[in-house]
Amino acid sequence: MQTKYSIVKEAIKSQILDGTFQPHEKISSESELMEEFGVSRHTVRLAIGDLVNQGWLYREQGAGTFCADRSKNNAQSMVEQKSIALITTYLSDYIFPSIIRGAESYLSKQGYQVSLFSTNNDHENERKFLEKILTQQFDGVIVEPTKSAVSNPNINYYLNLERENIPYLMINAYYDELEPFHIVMDDEKGGMLQTEHLIELGHTNIVGFFKTDDIQGTKRMKGYLKAHRKHAIDIQPNNIVTYNTVDKATKPAAVLKELLKEPASKRPTAIVCYNDELAIRLLDILREARLKVPEDISIVGFDNSFMADLTEVKLTTVSHPQSEMGELAAKVILDMVKKSKASKKQQNMENDLIRFEPKLVERNSTAPLSKKTK
Amino acid sequence: MQTKYSIVKEAIKSQILDGTFQPHEKISSESELMEEFGVSRHTVRLAIGDLVNQGWLYREQGAGTFCADRSKNNAQSMVEQKSIALITTYLSDYIFPSIIRGAESYLSKQGYQVSLFSTNNDHENERKFLEKILTQQFDGVIVEPTKSAVSNPNINYYLNLERENIPYLMINAYYDELEPFHIVMDDEKGGMLQTEHLIELGHTNIVGFFKTDDIQGTKRMKGYLKAHRKHAIDIQPNNIVTYNTVDKATKPAAVLKELLKEPASKRPTAIVCYNDELAIRLLDILREARLKVPEDISIVGFDNSFMADLTEVKLTTVSHPQSEMGELAAKVILDMVKKSKASKKQQNMENDLIRFEPKLVERNSTAPLSKKTK
DNA sequence: ATAAATTTGTGCGTATGTATC
DNA sequence: GGATACATACGCACAAATTTA
Secondary structure, eight states: OOSHHHHHHHHHHHHHHTTSSOTTOBOOOHHHHHHHHTOOHHHHHHHHHHHHHTTSEEEETTTEEEEOOTTSSSTTTTOOOOEEEEEESOSSSTTHHHHHHHHHHHHHHTTOEEEEEEOTTOHHHHHHHHHHHHHTTOSEEEEOOSSTTSOOTTHHHHHHHHHTTOOEEEESOOOTTTOOOEEEEOHHHHHHHHHHHHHHTTOOOEEEEEETTSHHHHHHHHHHHHHHHHTTOOOOGGGEEEEOSTTTTTHHHHHHHHHHTSOTTTSOSEEEESSHHHHHHHHHHHHHTTOOTTTTOEEEOSBOOGGGGTSSSOOBEEBOOTHHHHHHHHHHHHHHHHHHHHHOSOOOOSOSEEEEOOOEEOOSSOOOOOTTTO | OOSHHHHHHHHHHHHHHTTSSOTTOBOOOHHHHHHHHTOOHHHHHHHHHHHHHTTSEEEETTTEEEEOOTTSOTTSOOOOOOEEEEEESOSSSTTHHHHHHHHHHHHHHTTOEEEEEEOTTOHHHHHHHHHHHHHTTOSEEEEOOSSTTSOOTTHHHHHHHHHTTOOEEEESOOOTTTOOOEEEEOHHHHHHHHHHHHHHTTOOOEEEEEETTSHHHHHHHHHHHHHHHHTTOOOOGGGEEEEOSTTTTTHHHHHHHHHHTSOTTTSOSEEEESSHHHHHHHHHHHHHTTOOTTTTOEEEOSBOOGGGGTSSSOOBEEBOOTHHHHHHHHHHHHHHHHHHHHHOSOOOOSSSEEEEOOOEEOOSSOOOOOTTTO
């Protein structure tokens, strides 16, 4: 070892080994080392660069160069996996592909790999995947909660993620027990928008269909109720219909059929739907009943999915950021990953959530209450 | 990656992965690389330095820089990942989510992890992902080819997969140069089914729209031609319309508009579409032109996607196995993985493909040629 | 066999950009 | 906002090892 940079290298290494520099302690800056050893900055950087590559040091731009904590990943051989896990309820249906795409494309661009897990809204699957994620080493996890409105049996697995310092965040909804960072719609406001839009069009007999095993559905329902209260409109007893994942294909359609049997004066003149998927389903029922949308009955969807634009009657609906939400989730999780790697300890985000503002998207499935149905 | 040295780095890594540089072969000298990339020697050295540290290259003073033999250091802890990579063109659109779901659910059940990569039908992205897959260790790869009808610039990467004994298979289409195992529709027969159905309904002036930058489109077109020949029907010169991914949103719609300007006696009475997505798009055009489907004009889609059932006019279309195809692909790839692990040498499958039989799904977008348009 | 050319290794100076405190 | 520290990039010079004429 006679080269200047290896002299510097060895000197620094000694200082680490003899405890002059403790783990996470800042070492001298490059310019200080220049003076100290009487070499150029380039030479200092060569030495430090080698030590960084060998895991002795790590650099932080703007802050300094720090002694690494080598007690940790000794055997780990730094495979540089760079992968993020993405757990969603469904992956092929509805707006989920768009959300996933937003996340996938951003993460790909950043050189991360995306591993997909879909729970089919089943807690058992969620548990299996969390186990897998804990076993292998993922850098971070994006979760779309399974049945977020009911209590979650897998809380312990999430706590383990925290213990192992694997950052995670939730989208669309969150488990209340955990208070994780989450990115959601303002679903309550969305529900209000849907309902107020109809009220402003003159409707007072508005039936609402809400899926209540996830948190979005309960919040949208809350918005529906609030809108009625705000405009001092009584809600007909049969006008709130709740359903679950299991009966989503049958119950709302059946209930609507029943409601339509009422005489025209009593039956609802407008429908608020939990989402576009349901709205499209109900459109079929209305068509069968020979009711014209929006002349005879108005209907509002939620999520502004591709479906809203596909049918003959273009749906009035509420915007959902979809791929934008996915991309934001990707950005935030990478940020969390970076921070967790740097500090190796629990971080606290300034905010614990990001909320997207819903907007009403007016198309032609809603119209003012017409005379004949009055 | 915008820094110059990482551009150089990635470029060199690509050349290693695509086989330009074989193990122990000398790569270009630093001064050659300077000229080639138009950067300073310092930058070249940074790039090479990184790659040396990561084990891609080794340097010999006075002799040159050489490609390392990476097949050796597999001692690398063998984490028993059990993961499969899935490369598709799109992941959020159309029938792809269903295919992916079929594969994902099966692989999950078998304890495999699924990593998703979507190319957006761009060869450049496909290359990036193949590099990633070669770098990390995947057990197997399912590929949905990007622009399968045009020659593929990434053939070398697939050959490298074979060299490294990573099994792969293709779905929906395949690269002709490679003769990989593939699972496809019988697209030619599908095209015939579409066209014959219309011919049997009495149509003779049938316009066909085909996306010809993937192999499915060209095969479906072939089926369209065959059906005409079989029934000895001449094809009007303007009745074959081809388009590509880039102009799919504009060209077919514009061409159809032109065709509809013809007098009723000359204009087509039926349309064969490359897929349902296009059919839905064209339905909009027909609606604008105040033509009733199927009374005034018949239209046939392809793939039997969820879209076919969503619109006011339910599309007559050709079945696509979708999630079934995904699941089969998953089964086959696991089989190949098992075999490749057992024998450690090139396997030959008995068959080199599985072909799904298409079936016509009759709904109400097609009708017998009516008197008035005759 | 020797000299010349080539190629990597070491080292310095300088400038600009960007992140952090 | 300003100071500090690291990140990227270009230029030059000479040394040491190897190959080639």
